[in-house]
Amino acid sequence: MAAEKHLVVGLMSGTSVDAVDAALIETDGEGHVRPLSFAERPWTDAERALIRRAAAHALTLPRPGPDPLIAEAEHVLTLAHAEAVALLPGGDSASLIGFHGQTVAHRPPSSGHPAPFTWQIGDADLLARLTGRMVAHDFRSADVAAGGEGAPLAPGYHRALSSGLSRPMGVLNLGGVGNLTWFSDTGWGAFDTGPGNGLIDDWAARHGRGHYDADGAMAAAGRVHEALVARMAATGYFEAIGPKSLDRGDFSIAHVEGLSAEDGAATLTAFTAETIRLALARLPVRLGRLLVTGGGRRNPVLMRMMAGRCGIPVEPVEAHGWRGDAMEAEAFAWLAVRVLKGLPISWPETTGVGRPMTGGRISRP
Template sequence: MLAIGLMSGTSLDGVDAALIDTDGVERVRAIAFRGEDYSDAAHTELAGATAAALTYDRPRASPVIAAATDLITRTHTIAVQELLRQAGVPARDVGVIGFHGQTVAHRPDRGWTWQIGDGAALAAATGIDVVADFRSADVAAGGQGAPLLPVYHQALAGGLGGPVAVLNLGGVANVTLVGAGALIAFDTGPANGLVDSWVEQATGRRFDEGGALAASGQVHPDVLDTLLDHPFFDQPAPKSLDRADFTIQPARGLSAADGAATLTAFTAATVAIALDQLPIRPTRLIVAGGGRRNPVMLGMIAERTGLAPEPAEALGWNGDAVEAEGFAYMAVRSLNGLPISFPGTTGVPRPLTGGTFHRAHR
């Protein structure tokens, strides 16, 4: 069926919307993709909601969360409408929308994860059935609730032979090992999240475009060692984290350029640690997500891992669209009762489907 996937990541940079044709198993054909950037005001509002959510002991209603939920639902509705207009596809031809929503807090150690966005309202506004809340069932069953993209990575990369690692460099990074028998995946650490936070505080810009600021700085090994001295890296996989589990505090006092260089090196070092924790060493490293556009980050990853990162486009994929496409794919799997998380990806006891269905009244 035709399916739309929607993703708004922890980088808070915008909404990604993808239209694919898929059976939720082996067939995947990309049709259209559209990215909608958040305004500065929307970015600030979502950052505020995330900061508030991290102070709560469990998901609960509040004015700031309600306003952010409305913002997420409205922006995602617009993204769907613009994507359909761009593709020349009527809403009635689309079988389902996979609506990830916006993660405002991820606390599987406390038994919950929280993605805001109103799936029922999105279904009503678009006239298309919606699957939302992909992570909660996994966490309720004892899983990490993340990463969820590995089953889609496997669909994309399964024909490449193996073992192949697919690395997603978003706000948080995760790696999937494909072609080694069982599907293995876990979060590796911060990707762009800390660098973005540093650059925004140091320069007012949202991110280090092209790694230019990091390229002009020097890595401080003592600060890097402090960043790496975190219990997360010693934990066995599967494991996941919240962007807020790490902070830029150890880099305080560095120049803007040196901080960017050190935090970029931190991302590279955590990827190297993760590859060492895989049961089989991958022979290729395929990179998706915004971090693939940072040549300084990719160069540091290559230096530390001994693998040349290959941008997703080298395989004919759209590296910006992979996450959104993945949630379209998983929505179809959810409709068909197929698993979206697995013991080797989230630590759930058994392969498990997920998602909450919202029917559109056409």
């Protein structure tokens, strides 16, 4: 008997804090996926600043808990997610929403934190009332409680999408943090690779160039300081074999302070490319190609640097008919159906948890 299919909305706001992404798909939470529509609800400058203040503050706290600044950010964030649902063409046909919320702190087992936790803010009960839909949420905490990293969670969706593609290959998501899902003929795995676009975005903002290096223009005009790239890459994180994960705040632009705006951008872009090379070097198999999703695929300088350093074809996921802007939101729509059905949403190969883990909770209107 064919698995029941659902129309479901997925929502995602990544650590780049550029927009709330909303995607509508039809899926059974297994191998059937039919993308239908996509919408973005951009963050205002004031909202973005509030969320980043909340995230910086959360990293100073020993554990998740009540806090006025966090509560303010959570309320603003939830209202924005409800607006994203309203913007989504056909979104009113869905009976279920996958609501990731906003990660404000991530202290997994690999961080060495004495009491590992992951913290995503977002009021799922309020979102359920505002939209009149069931809301699947809290996707990560059960995995961390069971000894897993709690991230990345998109790999199961990558596996569903890529089942017909030749292996070995990888899917690289470049948001504020980078994460890689790899597939061979006999196995698979996933882990966070490093800072993704996060440091480049911070550097562009520091120099008044907007929220990111548009088209890699700053990096293209600069010179890479390879000694600084090597110094930034000389940390234990890049030596460790996955599964492993990190927080966007685990790396900073301190190493390139004092460089020109252009040289700093070029060096940070090369550092991200180098972290991908190091990630591929830790795999048990050499990949034949790398498909890139997330905002980083729009940076031609970063894409060229990755291809040059890694020595394999590096392509945006659109080359295979996928929607790079929508993939993370689609992933949480797919995961929402699995939460509803009580199916695993993380695996030993992807988060290091001891067994395939169910997780998430359902809020009802």
